Amino acid sequence: MSRSGAELGAFLRARRAGLQPGDLGLQSYGSRRVAGLRREEVALLAQVSTSYYTRIEQGTAGVISAAVLESLARTFELDDDERAHLFRLAKVAPAEPEPGPGGLDRDLDRLVKAIDPVPAAVLGPSMDILGWNRTCHLIFGSHLTFELPIREPERSNWIRLLFVDPEYRRLFVDWTEVATDVVGRLRTSSGRWPAHGGLRELITDLGERCPEFLELWHRHPVRDRPLSGVRLAHPVLGPLELSDVVLSPVGRDDLRLLIFLAEPGSPTARVLDRRRAS
Incomplete structure (x- = not known):
């Protein structure tokens, strides 16, 4: 596993641990050994297979598409800085965000x-x-x-x-x-x-x-x-x-x-x- 792959996995695990099923409209079932979402719950929300998401966390997924990264960013409700960090760790150029509101602060x-x-x-x-x-x-x-x-x-x-x-x-x-x-x-x-x-x-x-x-x-x-x-x-x-x-x-x-x-x-x-x- 590359260093960037390890850092990407650590980042995703940290975000997964910081969310509860109820935060994202999911029903909680069974006992949980650790806090936060299960991998299969993240995969469901991100519309990828559990095995593929597991490989992403483990740093063995290879090249990850921008579409999958965008889906993960939405699932974890990342802000702009966190989204940019996610794409950097995955070594993928993000799509340009739409211009902000007009005017000069x-x-x-x-x-x-x-x-x-x-x-x-x-x-x-x-x-x-x-x-x-x-x-x-x-x-x-x-x-x-x-x-x-x-x-x-x-x-x-x-x-x-x-x-x-x-x-x-x-x-x-x-x-x-x-x-x-x-x-x-x-x-x-x-x-x-x-x-x-x-x-x-x-x-x-x-x-x-x-x-x-x-x-x-x-x-x-x-x-x-x-x-x-x-x-x-x-x-x-x-x-x-x-x-x-x-x-x-x-x-x-x-x-x-x-x-x-x-x-x-x-x-x-x-x-x-x-x-x-x-």
């Missing part, structure tokens, strides 16, 4: 504001701008109201601005490279959450309005890593060069925290330093 919003004047923004799964700080707004949306994500949510979308807003588009020196990157990110999101209504609507809308988007979309670019560098021709601040860091908040894999950094000592860093001092 208070702590993440406070973080974005607290690191100002480092430009930062939070995007949803369809690249809706859920929040940004003043410097990010100044650099990427100075022609828009700061409260755009709240007042005009239909306009506050990173990729829609890139394709349909002339002023936003003119910011990017290497527009085609940036456009390919964000279309690739959208393609990755659509693969993760194929049933997400907002994603489908955005793709349909841009496909009907923007031939350039449609052409890029049909090339099937796929991106998940940061672009690493972006050059801007800002109408007020002048030329800027920034690298982007993309983070996912724990428990909200549908959100992306974008942080833009300048090379220390560079002209762009001096621009941001002046803003810090103002």
